[in-house]
Amino acid sequence: MDLSPLGVPVGPMARVHGGFANRMYRLDTDQGSFAVKELNLLDRREVYRAEDVFRFEKAAFAAGVPMPEPMAVSRDTLVHRWVEGERVPEEPVPAAYAFEIGEILARLHALDVAWSHTSTEEPVSRDWPELAARATDTGQPWAGELASQVDTFLAIARFVDTCERPGPVVLTHRDIQPWNLLAREGRPVVLDWELSGMLDLSAELGSTALSLAKGPGFDDIRPAVFRSVLDGYVAGGGKLPPWGPSWFVFLIGGWLGFTRWNIVRCLGGVQGSTGPELALSHESVRNGVRGLPELFGRLAELEDLLLR
Known part of the structure; x- marks a missing residue:
């Protein structure tokens, strides 16, 4: 995404740790501070509908919902105005x-x-026995716990x-x-x-x-x-x-x-x-x-x- 419309940077864009699926950066420019989010599109559990979500965000912000102001969107990047808070x-x-x-x-x-x-x-998966077997075969540290709960996970999937x-x-x-x-x-x-x-x-x-x-x-x-x-x-x-x-x-x-x-x-x-x-x-x-x-x-x- 071209970030030049956000202003002239006053320093390098800094990684902000603490998220999970996506990666966040803070960009400070002569027009303010912005949260630039790089979206994980490689192994998402569902399709991300960037334009639809951005339109929903714009409507929510206009309606007075307390949230960061949505600024820009592309296929793999979201930009909001930076909000301070605890x-x-x-x-x-x-x-x-x-x-x-x-x-x-x-x-x-x-x-x-x-x-x-x-x-x-997303569709409900029922492959818990296979996943538990693969976890055991590959020596995953939680393999035993997963194997002991396979029937429970199948019951949860049915529910x-x-x-x-x-x-x-x-x-x-x-x-x-x-x-x-x-x-x-x-x-x-x-x-x-x-x-x-x-x-x-x-x-x-x-x-x-x-x-x-x-x-x-x-x-x-x-x-x-x-x-x-x-x-x-x-x-x-x-x-x-x-x-x-x-x-x-x-x-x-x-x-x-x-x-x-x-x-x-x-x-x-x-x-x-x-x-x-x-x-x-x-x-x-x-x-x-x-x-x-x-x-x-x-x-x-x-x-x-x-x-x-």
Whole structure:
């Protein structure tokens, strides 16, 4: 991408570490500071629709959603104006912060933005026995744990494939997690819109609310924070869908696909020119192999807890 329209650089473009799939740089020019994101297109789990996402971002920014201003887009690069703020730790957020996230979602879902692609969810893979065998044959450090959980991963795949989604389907961010948020004077700023697309409303609300209501595991879940997201959504003009397991199916399915993607990267054993370092992929596999069975096993408990 030609970055000259952003102004004359006042120093070299600097790598900003901390992301996962993509690579981020900060560019300071005589016209301000910009976040330049190099997109990983080599081994993405789904097609990235750069122009559609950029159009959605522009509409959200114009509607007052707190986010970095989208500046430019190409097939493999995104540019936003740089925003200062505090990183949001992976722990339950304050209730007021959660409430405002709910309001933001309601504002997003009310936007009238053309989106020609009805679904971007990847197919559910059932090749867990084969992956476990390859992991064992190649001596992966997590091979034993994966092999012991093959039946559980097959059950999770069946759940994701057969869980009924009540609708409606909305155009939304699809990835509001603590690592995609900043806090500026205690209020949210929404980052990383690359996964935007159509999604069942219950899945978006459940994934967002649970991620903001818990820590890294599932031992510290704050039902009041979960409900604050929903209260904010209603206050912002949204209508809640029927309660049920569909509220968590996108979170579980996304984590399942993410774990499998990292397993395949580790089995390949070659560091790509884009995307995460292999050590980070190994860490993600271990987290998924241990965390997904726990989440799936506690699904009924979570539904009961969060309904109180």
